[in-house]
Amino acid sequence: MKLRIAPSPTGNLHIGNARTALFNWLYARANNGEFLVRIDDTDKERSSEEYEKNIIENLKWLGLDWDEGIEVGGSEGSYKQSSRFDRYIEVAEEFENNGLAYREEGALRFKVPEEGEIKFQDIVRGSMSFNLNDVEDFVILRSDNSPTYHLASTVDDVDYGITLVARGEDILSSTPKHILLINALQAPLPDFCHLPLLFGPDGKKLSKRHGDTSVSAYKDKGVISEALFNYMCLLGWAPGNDLEIFDKQIAIEKFDLNNVLPNPAIFDTKKLLWMNGQYIRDLKDGDFEKSFIESIQDSISRELFEQEINRLKKIKHAVQERLETLNDINEQVKFLLDEPFEVNSKDWESVNTNEGQEYMKNVRNKFMSTKSFKLNEIEEIMRSELEQLNIKPKIGFQITRVAITGTKISPPLFESIYALGKENTIARMGESIEDL
């Protein structure tokens, strides 16, 4: 069994193509088959190396690998259509010589029989039948003698020995043309599988008009690859038993193209983000720390100082539990960085009370006389002072939170204070105590 994907480098790797790649990859891996990646760049105008790079990079980022094709090589050369024009032209001219194609205004058209039917079995849709009456003669070589997609793609599938063509449903109606070409090449027909399309929230084919729907855009938003991988698996397929969170291994074990749904799926960012949060929480300590530090450095566009990193490490676990994406990190930890610190005045007004002031003053004094400033020590001081003054946690804690983090929303208070450190905490509390 040999499957392939053939992305056109006319844009970054799109979520829809990534899902198609994923299903091809899963099926190949599930059946000990081969997976091939080639680049369909017959459209010289719209193709670019930058996009090609993006596609390859993001396939890898998703954890997909391939056995033959672009970058990894194989017996068929570059696996780029732009370098195989001679081959396509050779085939096209043979068709022309055999009377299977004819010239029209310079372009070469493949002659579709007037009568007859093309039938094939589609793995997700069952019996398909097209009346050749409805299929027009189609261009296989443009006036500039460059091959079109139909020709190049079909010749490649034949030359590379593809046995199962699984692609988007948008090409379903082109399949009769491809079958005609394969027959003309006197080659065996592969199996066909037309995967349901991915839609945007408006129920239309996912595309640029839905915003940036590239894989790299989601990566940039702080989505981790395992989460996107898992989420995409669920678009048109499920492993059964209501299982929703699963890894690559399980996906490979359970995956079967025969169980893929024929109906389109809407790409729902909300569920992706939820799943991403689940995955982030599950990240191993070292993996999370790496992403944690990198994400902050990306946000502030500079390297972190050692002091900052030491502070950040103390809060990382608390932050890990509170993320939807990696990009949410900086907002939660910026009070720990050596950056200008500011207290949100609206938040301050809503928590600043006389009781709170007194509480902070007393706590600050006790903080000053502690030596170790350990987490449990901080908690003990803050809780016992609450009892001393007989005030509610909210009164004492919220004012302190705003004073040291700048806002009413932050990681857990004791951890935040612990991470910030004794000197900084005392200084910030001092700034907010009115009669000091």
Add this chain to the structure above:
RNA sequence: GGCCCCGUCGUCCAGAGGCCUAGGACGCUGGGUUUUCAACCCAGAAACGCCGGUUCGAAUCCGGUCGGGGCUGCCA
């Protein structure tokens, strides 16, 4: 317009004639926990597009209809 595909909660999926007074997940609403925010727990609202047929029995099979989508390029 023509050809083709599709049709279970708002969304993703379960359901392959009786186990369905339709199940899970996201989201949403209410409640609990709580120092904020999350997380977590509990509860709730929420769907078989419609009409016929087959059958003792249909979300499941068939037909029609309506609705949505794709293709209809010298794009892929």
